[in-house]
Amino acid sequence: MKKAGVCVCSPLPFLEERIVGYMRKQSDAMQEDMPKEKTVPVRKSTLILLFCLCGVLAVGTGLGIYRNYAGNTEYRELRQLAATVKQNYYTDVDDEAVMQGAMKGYVAGLDDPYSQYMTSEEYQAYQTEEAGQTVGIGVTVTQTDEGYLQVEEVNADSPAEKAGMQQGDTLTKVEGEDLAELGYAGALSKIRGEAGTTVQLTIQRNGDTLELDVERQNIEVTTAEGQMLDGQIGYIRISSFKGNTPEQFQAIYDRLVQNGAKALIFDLRDDGGGLVSALEKILDPLLPEGEIAIATYRDGTTKTLVESDATECSLPMTVIVNGNTASAAELFTASLRDFGKASVVGTQTFGKGIMQVTQSMPSGGALTLTVATYQTTKGECYHKVGIKPDEIVEAGEDAVDYSDPNPEKDPQLKKAIEMVQAK
Numbered sequence: 001m002k003k004a005g006v007c008v009c010s011p012l013p014f015l016e017e018r019i020v021g022y023m024r025k026q027s028d029a030m031q032e033d034m035p036k037e038k039t040v041p042v043r044k045s046t047l048i049l050l051f052c053l054c055g056v057l058a059v060g061t062g063l064g065i066y067r068n069y070a071g072n073t074e075y076r077e078l079r080q081l082a083a084t085v086k087q088n089y090y091t092d093v094d095d096e097a098v099m100q101g102a103m104k105g106y107v108a109g110l111d112d113p114y115s116q117y118m119t120s121e122e123y124q125a126y127q128t129e130e131a132g133q134t135v136g137i138g139v140t141v142t143q144t145d146e147g148y149l150q151v152e153e154v155n156a157d158s159p160a161e162k163a164g165m166q167q168g169d170t171l172t173k174v175e176g177e178d179l180a181e182l183g184y185a186g187a188l189s190k191i192r193g194e195a196g197t198t199v200q201l202t203i204q205r206n207g208d209t210l211e212l213d214v215e216r217q218n219i220e221v222t223t224a225e226g227q228m229l230d231g232q233i234g235y236i237r238i239s240s241f242k243g244n245t246p247e248q249f250q251a252i253y254d255r256l257v258q259n260g261a262k263a264l265i266f267d268l269r270d271d272g273g274g275l276v277s278a279l280e281k282i283l284d285p286l287l288p289e290g291e292i293a294i295a296t297y298r299d300g301t302t303k304t305l306v307e308s309d310a311t312e313c314s315l316p317m318t319v320i321v322n323g324n325t326a327s328a329a330e331l332f333t334a335s336l337r338d339f340g341k342a343s344v345v346g347t348q349t350f351g352k353g354i355m356q357v358t359q360s361m362p363s364g365g366a367l368t369l370t371v372a373t374y375q376t377t378k379g380e381c382y383h384k385v386g387i388k389p390d391e392i393v394e395a396g397e398d399a400v401d402y403s404d405p406n407p408e409k410d411p412q413l414k415k416a417i418e419m420v421q422a423k
Contacts, residue, residue: 078102100365112370114356120364122189130275132221132244136192137199137214139165140239142272142324147180148172149187151203152270152324153239155222156403163214166205167399173202192216223274224248226256229405233417234261234315237402238282241274241328246281253285263316263420265413266332267402269346273327276355280306283335286313292335295355295372296381305355305374306335316423317342318416321389326350331374333387338378343423344389345416353383391415 086093103117118126128134138158141149149171154161171191172179179187193199195218203210223245226236234256238249256264283292283306293306319333319342330349336342353375358368375381393415400410407414 100363103365107367107369114352114354115369116185116367117361118185118366118368122185123360123364123366125189125192126358126366129221130243132223132242134192134219134221135195135216136219137163137165137201137216138219140270141171141188142270143184144170147183149179149184153402155219158219159215159217163212165201165203165212165214167401168205170204171201172204172209175200176202220244222248224252225403226252227405228256228259228261229265229407229417231417231421232260232262233420234264235267235405236264237267237405238329238332239271239402241271241276241278241282241332243275243278245274245278249282250285257315261315263318263423264313265318265320265416265420266336266342267320267405267413268325268329268333269320269322269400269402269412270324271326271329272324272350273329273331273352276305276328276331279328279332283332284308285311286317286341287335287339288312291377292339293331293374293376295374297372303372306331313341316420318419319344320412320416321346321349321387322395322412323347323350323386325387326352330382330387331376334376334379334382337387337390338376343391343419344387345391345393345419346389346412347392347394348388349382349386351382351384351386353381353385391419 082098085098100117100119107115107117125134137160138155139151139160140153140155142152144150151160151165151167151169151171154165154167171187174182174187174190177190182190191199191201193216195216198213198215201212201214203212221240221242221244223240223242224236224238225248226234229235234253236249236252236256238245253264280292287308289308289310289312291304291307293304294302295305296302317336319336321329321333321344325333325346326349330352333342333344333349337344353373354370355372355374356368356370358366360366373381373383393412396409396411398409400413405413407417
């Protein structure tokens with residue numbers, strides 16, 4: 001930086017001499033019209049300005065050189081690697097494919113399971129899914145510890161149901177390829193494919209290996225459904241928070257209230273979360289007016305995530321959760337409980353209290369990046385902690401059929417009913 005500063009400032013004595021000489025000549029020619037003493041301030045102010053300009057140029061150039069050096073040092077090895085590959089790889093290098101892989105690898109280096117780079121094709125599929133529209137087979141899945149996909153829910157009248165797929169099945173292969181090796185995003189992309197085509201899936205069920213051929217279709221994803229239980233208790237199941245969830249939720253909520261519901265149960269078991277914008281619209285008719293949840297960024301600044309208007313629900317409410325209740329579903333749960341609107345029953349939630357934003361890239365792909373933690377305005381961030389229910393109740397032996405809630409087979413639902421009836 002010192003050399004850069006000297007280099008920029010070294011012409012100054014020469015410039016000063018030229019400018020001062022010019023000013024003297026001008027002063028002699030103007031002596032009859034301008035008092036001599038007024039020429040002195042002009043010379044000083046001009047030189048001061050030049051000194052300041054020189055300093056700014058020196059500092060700016062120095063910083064530019066430093067930043068360029070730092071950047072060159074940081075990525076020097078990557079450039080060397082790219083040059084070596086291009087020069088020595090046994091066949092032509094697909095630059096676009098290599099760049100896509102490099103971008104995926106860069107984000108993977110964060111060691112954050114929620115941050116990722118998506119190719120153009122993956123981004124298009126992501127946007128469709130988040131909107132509640134998708135090409136697929138009609139199942140909700142979660143990733144197992146081994147990297148496979150466990151079926152949490154089979155949509156009614158879906159291609160998967162017609163092919164014989166059941167809740168609890170574990171998908172291990174697609175078209176003969178191991179799902180764990182494909183990765184979560186890769187596995188979902190390969191299963192979805194194009195509408196009207198068939199995909200071959202290998203599943204594990206109770207120790208048996210089964211092969212299913214399932215036709216892909218355009219699917220309107222149902223993420224909120226409900227019904228009236230005995231005792232005029234409204235039951236609403238939310239499986240995820242997509243772009244179409246608020247509309248589906250509002251229709252069910254309005255119908256139950258109009259039909260005389262005396263209490264509400266929200267079932268968020270196995271709900272992995274979704275869009276905060278969808279969450280806000282769903283919470284709005286349930287909570288009092290004001291700021292509900294905030295995000296906190298790494299520089300300490302905060303931003304309102306969820307706010308509600310003056311309309312609020314006065315019915316007794318309970319939320320059912322389990323270890324797969326995560327992200328936006330946890331924020332829904334925390335918001336209702338922290339504002340004194342609902343009690344919580346089930347088992348400890350997953351514990352994801354960090355927020356991602358997705359930004360499109362010039363290549364047509366997109367970057368999903370974790371940018372903040374979040375919490376309700378009356379509680380604490382539950383990231384890596386989870387939410388402990390007011391009443392801990394383990395799941396029953398039978399798998400839960402969310403389309404046909406039965407408290408006799410579902411101890412968590414049974415307890416939720418008891419809790420809202422006691423309010």
